[in-house]
Amino acid sequence: MVDHMLVTNKRIFAQAMDPIYIGTGGYNIGRVDNTIVRDPITNIPKIPGSSLAGTWRYYSALELVSRVKDYQPSFKDIKSINGENFSSKLKNAKWKNDFPFGEHDWESYPGNKVARIKCAGQDDLPNKSIDDIEEETGHCGHCIVCKSFGFSKKDISMQGLVFFSDLKILLYPVFTMQGTKWITSEGLLKEAGVLDSTKENNVNELVYYVITNEDDKVGHINLGWLYFPYKKVETNIDLSLLEGAISLSDIVIVPENLISQIINSNLEVRTSVSINPITGAAKEGALFTSEAIPRGTIFYGEIRFFDRSKLIEDLPLKEFVFKMLEDSKKYYETLGVGGMTTRGFGRMKVLTKLNKSNGGDSNEKS
Structure with missing residues (x-):
């Protein structure tokens, strides 16, 4: 049993800016040749935690x-410092002049002097x-x-301090005659922590719009x-942690037994072909x-x-590590x-x- 104050859980949310392909490897007989990773329990596609961590x-x-x-500092300068081992020498080594970061910045962590x-x-x-x-x-x-x-x-050898869960689908865009809507289920909303399960939510086995006005309360x-x-x-539903990515009027809640079928029926499929460089065909x-x-x-x-x-x-x-993750997450938007x-x-x-602290922060036993 680990002291519960040692583990911090931070809930995270992300949105795809392009189609995301994380393949299972090899070819398959079926609707497409190259399939993507899915949760074996729900059959819903996901981004594995290993892909996120790497x-x-x-x-x-x-x-x-x-x-x-x-x-x-150079390795030569570090090794010239008196000390019983490299770690102690590194601790006493000095950054070069005009180092722009202070002791409260993650960049100033002593071991960063040899980072590559x-x-x-x-x-x-x-x-x-x-x-x-x-x-x-x-x-x-x-x-x-x-x-x-x-x-x-x-x-x-040392195990890392941060642990990454899989990124699971919470809200999935689907084309409708009323414009693009994002489908989800009550179970997904509860698991993601954006649905208050202590209150009655009036959803069960039917398809539901989230109400935004009194017009057209029923339809198809x-x-x-x-x-x-x-x-x-x-x-x-609390969408405050999604930074305005979508609005309540865009959400359609579907039954648990339909969510997987709807998602897998509306995946993007790309057809590709190899071109002969000589003929151009x-x-x-x-x-x-x-x-x-x-x-x-x-x-x-979740990041733990x-x-x-x-x-x-x-x-x-901990503050250094999360600040490092915050400052480096921008590369997901380009690379x-x-x-x-x-x-x-x-x-x-x-x-x-x-x-920053958000509604996803918690301390739990493990």
């Missing part, structure tokens, strides 16, 4: 190195000792990126090619299709921070997540402000 590590390293590289872009990705020199690092040593094992996301060297609506009767009802037998989560989809998930500062010395503060990001896929906006 890209965020890279973006954190990218942001860190871009900020401190001009102020880092190779602190992201797979460590290409895991057999190096943490006290025997050089300019090209894979993960340094000292910087805030290595400490936050984890590393493994010859003489020491098409969700893609499916046609349903609907009823407008009042619910207790399509290659024989090189036509393939890929499915993707469409742009506009809103996801929810495990504070082990009482167990291990010189770890970065994206998943596959085919150079071909119009992958961009995503993280809506949650990670360096």
Whole structure:
């Protein structure tokens, strides 16, 4: 049992700016050749936590190195300092003159003096000792990126301080004759923490609009090619954490047993073909299709921070780690997540402000 004050849960929300493709690998016989990752229980597509953690590590390293590289002391200078090991020498090393960050900034974490872009990705020199690092040593094992996301060297390994859940679909855009609507279910709203389950929400097995006026309280609506009767009802949905991404009038609540079918019937499908560079025409037998989560989809998930500062010395503060994640999340809006990001896929906006307390913060036992 872990002291519940050691673990901080932060709920996060994100919105797809492009179609997002995270494939299962290989080809499949069926509607499309390249299928995307799905939750095996609900069959609803998702962004795996491993994809989120891997890209965020890279973006954190990218942001860190871009900020401190001009102020880092050389390895030669660090090793010339008196100390029993490299870690103690690093602690006493000085940043170069005019270092623009103060002690309350995450960039000033002492281990960042040896941070490199190779602190992201797979460590290409895991057999190096943490006290025997050089300019090209894979993960340094000292910087805030290595400490936050984890590393493994010859003489020491450490699990990361941050844990990423899968990003699950909360609100899914579907074309209707009344314009684009975002479908969801009562279960998804409750799990994401945006529906007050202590109050009566007047939804059960039918299709419901969230009420915004008194007109047309009943009627019919098409969700893609499916046609349903609907009823407008009042619910207790809190969209404040979505930073204005959609409005209540855009939401349609569907039954739990329909949400998966509607989502999977309205995925984006791209058809691609390989071009022969000599003839400029399509290659024989090189036509393939890929499915993707469409742009506009809103996801929810969770980042957990495990504070082990009482167990291990010189770890970065929780505030430093979340500020690092906040400052680096902007790269999702340009470099994206998943596959085919150079071909119009992958961009995503993280809506949650990670360096501020929000309704998703909580402390739980684990």
